[in-house]
Amino acid sequence: MAHLQAQEIRPYHHGDLSRALIQAGRRILEVGGPAALSLRAVAREAGVSPAAPYHHFKDKCELLEAVAKEGWMELGSAVAKARASAPDARAALTNIGVAYVCFARDNPALYRTMYDGACDRATMPDHAKEDDSGWRHVREALIEAGADPAEERELELATIAAWCAAHGVAEMAGFKEFESLKTALGGEEPFVRAVLEHVGIFAAMSRPKIRA
Amino acid sequence: MAHLQAQEIRPYHHGDLSRALIQAGRRILEVGGPAALSLRAVAREAGVSPAAPYHHFKDKCELLEAVAKEGWMELGSAVAKARASAPDARAALTNIGVAYVCFARDNPALYRTMYDGACDRATMPDHAKEDDSGWRHVREALIEAGADPAEERELELATIAAWCAAHGVAEMAGFKEFESLKTALGGEEPFVRAVLEHVGIFAAMSRPKIRA
């Protein structure tokens, strides 16, 4: 593999290495996938020694989280845009789902990194729930689609459900096994739309309540 | 970390090393998670040299796939049992979903390994679609719940949707952020049930068709 080349020569002190490292990380992620994303490779790509990153991130993990954070921000704004450009409330919900899945399709390595980010798997990724993340948009879209904002528990369950469904589709939509179905439906996006609608929550909002 | 100890002394030739390696892999997975699962650690745990596994698996990947295969088999039978023990067709569908998610909860590292298994992420895990895997059960349960077996495309979409939803819930149900909601709902399983039902497909089977 022709290794990516570092930019021009730089002074002893880089100036803004943390930012450069994050960008280098994303570049490597795009080119070589998560497997290629080693701390040393990132340092190499940024043109510094293998130990340099440790002055900005205590860990490899911490660097990955920084990369992941960028991903969450971008996912958040993609979701926001999708929601804004929908004709009505129910379409907004589906649009959000499609945008979510498309983001994962277009940035598969980044998306994986976003979920591995926690590195412990027992905690939701830090930035998934932040202010301008997708959560808020899903929640608000659900309300606009008819969910009762007073029933907090119901609303949270629906938000979780929508998020889970989108995540599941996002991780599986790329499988080759679905190729024929995709072409039969007219491409990738119609396929995603169809799956999301079959999942249910994206299509039918007001259902009879079910008690546990 | 107190390293796991190898079993008693063995003759020069192990007898059934591949099996032993797979078991060792699962043990390590349970104790230390996916991060601890190195080829060398597996060999150590099985009491052989680091190079020994290469006579049974061409790759680390191939070993992991063997471990994953065991997981898929067990997931398949868990799903089968859940389906069989349901009073009616619609309950069967939900039961399958709950069993799926519970399997992932009880074997988190194994479950992750099952999906990483392909090692390329563009292919569905090999054993996910095999004869006695969950796929068949979901499909059949959908039919029994009222899906038209003649509408192949519709059926495949519904199966995919159900699988995606279950997978999404499986990966996110463990997040700490949902703890309070879990206790409010009376435990882990009611929570999973509630989320699955909110996802939609597990609760409402016969909906008006939606055209792309």
Added chain:
DNA sequence: CACCTATGTGAACGGTGTCAAGATAATCTT
């Protein structure tokens, strides 16, 4: 028995994450 093949060992290679010690530059104090 001799021979071949399957299965094990050992040592080695390059790659990885991480840390400690030292070099260098920017900044702060006086």
Added chain:
DNA sequence: AAGATTATCTTGACACCGTTCACATAGGTG
């Protein structure tokens, strides 16, 4: 401005990893 302090980067080392190669050992077949 000079000296001291702090932030940043480099070098070199350590243990671990996946993998390969040459060699050792055992089982099975002629």
